[in-house]
Every structure is written in structure tokens, then in C-alpha cells.
Amino acid sequence: MCQVYVTIYPCGHEERKYSFCRAAKTGKGGERCPCTAASEYRRTATAGCYLGGCDYLNAGRGNWTCCKCENPNSGIPRCDHLVPCPDIFNVTRERYEPQEKMMNCGHDCCQNCQKERKSPPTETRRCDY
Ligand SMILES: [Zn+2]
Numbered sequence: 001m002c003q004v005y006v007t008i009y010p011c012g013h014e015e016r017k018y019s020f021c022r023a024a025k026t027g028k029g030g031e032r033c034p035c036t037a038a039s040e041y042r043r044t045a046t047a048g049c050y051l052g053g054c055d056y057l058n059a060g061r062g063n064w065t066c067c068k069c070e071n072p073n074s075g076i077p078r079c080d081h082l083v084p085c086p087d088i089f090n091v092t093r094e095r096y097e098p099q100e101k102m103m104n105c106g107h108d109c110c111q112n113c114q115k116e117r118k119s120p121p122t123e124t125r126r127c128d129y
């Protein structure tokens with residue numbers, strides 16, 4: 001059966017790695033999905049984040065506003081607000097479903113996201129002109 005390795009980083013980001021068995025399914029986009037008997041192994045990482053420089057961690061894990069869906073988030077590094085699925089998701093289903101489907105935004109806190117710094121860096125005043 002499939003194995004899912006979940007690494008949880010200090011910032012709260014989760015990284016998933018898979019080891020697939022023969023029963024694993026392949027999605028329409030070619031992505032693989034673990035079978036229903038998949039077992040999950042969780043471990044906690046003490047440092048770092050797979051994003052390289054995690055902006056959520058850099059900003060002190062404060063509240064932030066998603067630059068994609070413009071919803072506020074707090075306490076999580078990845079936006080979990082529900083947003084309408086892009087049309088492409090609706091038409092590739094077995095039959096076309098005209099009503100709007102919702103999905104998680106899933107945007108990782110990035111440099112463009114508005115962040116509310118918990119401990120704002122002391123501003124160094126400088127004269128630009
Ligand atoms: Zn499996």
C-alpha cells in the first residue's frame with residue numbers, strides 16, 4: 001500500500017512525499033493519488049521549510065492577507081479560504097457541472113502577501129533626497 005510521509009515545519013507548513021503502490025490512482029492531470037489504504041507517517045522538522053525562505057516564518061507568524069484571494073489568515077502558513085474553482089476543474093469532471101465548485105485557495109504566504117508583523121523592525125530613517 002501507499003505511504004505518505006508528512007513533514008511538519010516550525011512555521012506550520014507541511015510537506016508531503018509519497019511512495020505509491022500499484023493501487024495508486026492517476027488523476028486526469030497525470031498527478032498520482034495514494035490509494036485508500038495509504039498509511040501516513042508524520043514527523044516534525046526542527047528547522048527550515050521546503051519553501052527555502054518562508055515568508056510566513058520571516059514575518060513572525062503573524063496575521064497575513066492572501067495576495068491571491070485577498071482573505072485574511074492567522075496562525076497558518078497556507079491560505080485555506082474557499083475560492084471558486086477555475087472553470088477547467090468543472091469541465092474535466094465526468095459531466096459538466098455548471099454550479100460553482102469551491103476549493104481551498106492553498107496559496108503559501110509569499111512576499112506579495114500583506115503581513116502584520118508581530119514585532120515590527122525598527123525603522124531606520126534615511127533621507128532619500
Ligand atoms: Zn497504495
Ligand SMILES: [Zn+2]
Nearest residue numbers: 011013049054
Ligand atoms: Zn514555511
Ligand SMILES: [Zn+2]
Nearest residue numbers: 066069079105
Ligand atoms: Zn488565499
Ligand SMILES: [Zn+2]
Nearest residue numbers: 067110112113
Ligand atoms: Zn502571496
